[in-house]
Amino acid sequence: MYTSTLLARLEERLSASLGEWHLPTDTHIELLTTSENATFLTRCPRTGRRHVLRVHRPDYHSREEIESELAWTAALRADGRITTPAPLPTTGQSPVVTFDLDGQRFHAVAFEHLPGDAPTMNETLPDWFEKLGALTATLHDHSRRWAPPAGFVRKRWHLESMIGPEALWGDWRRAPGLSPADERAIEQAVEQIHRAIDTYEARAGRYGLIHADLRLANLLVEGRELAVIDFDDCGFCWYAFDFAAAISFFELDPLIPTLREAWIRGYRRVGDFDAEDVAALDTFIMIRRIMLSAWLATHADSQAAQALEEDFIAGTATLARAYLSTARDAARA
Incomplete structure (x- = not known):
């Protein structure tokens, strides 16, 4: 949806709204990226x-959902164990600025700009994944202890909203380049996912408020410190799903087993992560990959989608076949 015309209009509207965030009227604005949202x-x-302005895609999050996201990040900042950017106050009571443009309603938030760069896929990544595991466990510990304020509302990530025909990110069956054979493999993986989750979620304490998008693009490395940005997808989900989100887009990389071990090691320094949690990781990785395939079907014109290889959906089917093979081996064992 982010045509050059719309982006220019959004930039214009943000320039006119700078005073609402107490920013100087001569502040320079430039596009940073477009994905689910447009970020300047x-x-x-x-x-x-510098600051970051995030304009939310219309009709995805309500104003109350965005305010709830910011309530959690404010609580995390107050807790003092997680580094994440502070939203800028506005001239109104809410940190969310709302405006209408060309018949659509947009919500926008401004954040402080944190220094740092996203981790990269190289020999240092396992060290960062051990830190990420500990950071994720800290997030989960806060989530379990925190009492959300009245009116707190965030999306609930469950199998229907993640990989069902009416999933929030779209139907994976509409992913570009999906062959009949690959569709059958992914469908069989979906059936196995349902069986695995039915068993896994039988025990309480495995589901709660999580970040849900701790991929490399949402992490900042500065020196030896690791910060987290973009809680836009935070919601209620299985805690172990946060690892699957962390390896988004490179699930088939040979480095994944090493990253998994490092992440689990870091997590266990802070919180419990038992054998059943470890065994469930393959299921959550499969869920996330199917979600990303569905996302491609509905965001084909985004920068993130265009940067992916053309055979991404074929890779999803490859992962599905490996997942099914592992499940069969486990059943025989």
Whole structure:
């Protein structure tokens, strides 16, 4: 949906709204990226200070959902164990600025800009994944202890909303380049996912408020510190799903077993992660990959989708066949 015309109009509207975030009217705005949302970088010409403006895609999150996201990040910042950017206050009571443009309603939020870069796929990544495991366990510990305020509302990630025909990210069956054979393999994987989750969720304490999108693009490395950004997909889901989100788009990389071990090691330094949680990781990785395949079907014009290889859906089917093989081996054992 983010045509060059719409992006120019959004930039125009944000420029007119700078005062609502107490930002100077001569602040420079430039597009940073488009994915689910359109994100802009601002810079004050006099001080050089930078901020990030996030414009939400219409009809995905309500204003109350966005305010709830920011309530959790504020609580995490107050807890002092997680580094994540602070939202900027506005001239109103809410940190969310709402405006209408060309017949559509948009919600926008401004954040402080944190230094750092996303981790990269190289020999240092296992060390960062051990840190990420500990950070994720810290997030989960906070989630379990925190009492959300009245009116708190975030999406619930369950199998129907993740990989069902009416899933929030779309129907994976409409993914570009899906062959009949690959569709059968993924369908069989979906059936196995349902069986696995029916068994896994029988015990309480495995489902709660999570980040749900801790992929490399949403992490910032500065020195030896690791920060988390973009809680836009945070919601109620299985805690172990956060590992699957962390390896988004490179689930078939040979480094994954090493990253998994490092993440589990880091997690266990802070919280419990038992053998059943470990065994469930393959199921959550499969769920996430199917979700990403569905996302491609509905976001084909986004920068993120266009950067992916053309055979992404074939890779999803390859992962599905490996997942089914592992499940059969486990059943025989």
